[in-house]
Amino acid sequence: MVLFFAIVCVCGIMVWVKHTQSVSPFLTSINPNGERWTIVHHKNHQTNIPAYYVLQESLLNKFTRDWFTIYSDKELNANNWEKCDRAGTECRETSGQSVNKCSIYCATNDSVFDSFEKVVLPVYSNLASNGGDVWTVKTINIMPVDSVESITEYGGFWRINVGIHTKTGMIYFTGFAKIGYNGEQYPKTMGYYVSEFYTYRID
Amino acid sequence: MKKLLLIFAGFLILVTMLGLLFFSGAIYDTEEKHTIETFFFEPNTQPERRIKTPVSADDVPENFLRDILISRFVNEYFYVIPDTENANTRTALNSKSILRTNARAIVAEKWLENVAPQIEELSAKNAYRTARVTDISKSESGHLVIKYELKTWLQPNNILEKPEVTEGYLYLHISSEPIKVRQTQEALDKLEQGYDPMSAFSFGVLDVEQD
Numbered sequence: 037m038v039l040f041f042a043i044v045c046v047c048g049i050m051v052w053v054k055h056t057q058s059v060s061p062f063l064t065s066i067n068p069n070g071e072r073w074t075i076v077h078h079k080n081h082q083t084n085i086p087a088y089y090v091l092q093e094s095l096l097n098k099f100t101r102d103w104f105t106i107y108s109d110k111e112l113n114a115n116n117w118e119k120c121d122r123a124g125t126e127c128r129e130t131s132g133q134s135v136n137k138c139s140i141y142c143a144t145n146d147s148v149f150d151s152f153e154k155v156v157l158p159v160y161s162n163l164a165s166n167g168g169d170v171w172t173v174k175t176i177n178i179m180p181v182d183s184v185e186s187i188t189e190y191g192g193f194w195r196i197n198v199g200i201h202t203k204t205g206m207i208y209f210t211g212f213a214k215i216g217y218n219g220e221q222y223p224k225t226m227g228y229y230v231s232e233f234y235t236y237r238i239d
Numbered sequence: 240m241k242k243l244l245l246i247f248a249g250f251l252i253l254v255t256m257l258g259l260l261f262f263s264g265a266i267y268d269t270e271e272k273h274t275i276e277t278f279f280f281e282p283n284t285q286p287e288r289r290i291k292t293p294v295s296a297d298d299v300p301e302n303f304l305r306d307i308l309i310s311r312f313v314n315e316y317f318y319v320i321p322d323t324e325n326a327n328t329r330t331a332l333n334s335k336s337i338l339r340t341n342a343r344a345i346v347a348e349k350w351l352e353n354v355a356p357q358i359e360e361l362s363a364k365n366a367y368r369t370a371r372v373t374d375i376s377k378s379e380s381g382h383l384v385i386k387y388e389l390k391t392w393l394q395p396n397n398i399l400e401k402p403e404v405t406e407g408y409l410y411l412h413i414s415s416e417p418i419k420v421r422q423t424q425e426a427l428d429k430l431e432q433g434y435d436p437m438s439a440f441s442f443g444v445l446d447v448e449q450d
Binding site: 041043073151152155156159181183193210212232233234235236237238 | 256259311320321322325365367392394395396397398399400402433435436437
């Protein structure tokens with residue numbers, strides 16, 4: 037009888053020991069400045085990426101590329117930087133339009149586009165016409181400012197890091213963008229639009 | 240008859256043993272033991288900037304841990320992003336900020352009085368500020384002397400703007416407890432509730448002075 041109890045106890049201890057050896061890792065990511073610490077994985081926290089997350093990420097990716105691109109072709113630049121009628125076909129229909137016609141304007145609100153026109157465009161125009169400069173986005177990194185869960189079907193707050201190839205070498209920007217949702221006004225981007233966009237040159 | 244009794248006794252012992260095994264299994268299920276395993280790494284879409292493989296917290300020297308925790312603390316103390324909600328969340332009483340989880344109340348009070356108003360003002364103007372530790376030394380009184388550099392961009396989207404660079408010193412009095420990952424249920428709960436990963440470390444700031 038004692039022997040059987042001893043066997044049972046040993047079994048229990050074996051189960052316990054096996055269990056204490058299992059780990060539930062919290063993978064923590066730290067960016068180069070040490071400013072952002074993010075849990076990117078832990079056992080009880082498996083995150084599925086929802087469709088609205090991918091849509092916002094995709095919209096922001098394209099918007100950031102359009103914002104930071106200076107083409108060698110004048111017509112492409114003019115199309116990219118043009119302001120269209122928000123109720124017109126350029127901002128509402130997905131086919132039959134010029135590839136990049138009003139691409140910045142149609143993906144954002146008037147306030148962000150005003151900032152682009154007043155602060156960014158004069159510099160770009162000068163670079164393109166006088167210097168013949170061409171800007172090509174080489175690297176782009178987009179992630180939520182907070183957790184993945186902070187991105188909802190109504191929008192989210194994102195962080196952007198961009199590396200751009202220019203005539204004088206690589207330049208780098210970091211930035212923040214808020215994505216909003218308005219199904220009526222932005223059918224071309226499935227309702228999502230860039231409601232705030234702030235970038236800073238960090239090189 | 241004696242043999243029959245022995246068979247019954249054997250059967251009874253077998254049933255008891257299976258019951259106890261079942262009981263052990265139940266303990267295994269309910270008393271789940273968690274361990275916090277921390278690794279450091281830097282994921283990046285730019286392959287040339289990616290650092291090697293994940294490094295366990297047990298495999299890095301304590302000084303390295305101390306330095307990155309201090310960098311994180313200093314950044315939390317000063318950083319600004321163009322989002323007033325972020326500033327409001329950090330200044331809220333129930334904030335999950337590391338200024339509350341990894342520091343004494345006096346530290347958060349000093350921060351609220353001396354630094355938070357400027358953070359609120361800058362974030363309302365859509366400015367961006369980074370903080371970087373440039374040197375860590377020890378004073379004669381035993382305090383850590385942290386030299387930091389702040390870079391502030393006041394005009395968003397201005398391609399031509401150079402950041403305003405300022406330097407300063409923070410004097411930190413940190414806890415003498417060895418720095419390691421706290422293996423407690425409280426630390427685990429905090430991580431699961433979305434607190435900063437730094438809250439899992441036994442790193443505490445007891446007092447702070449700014450110069």
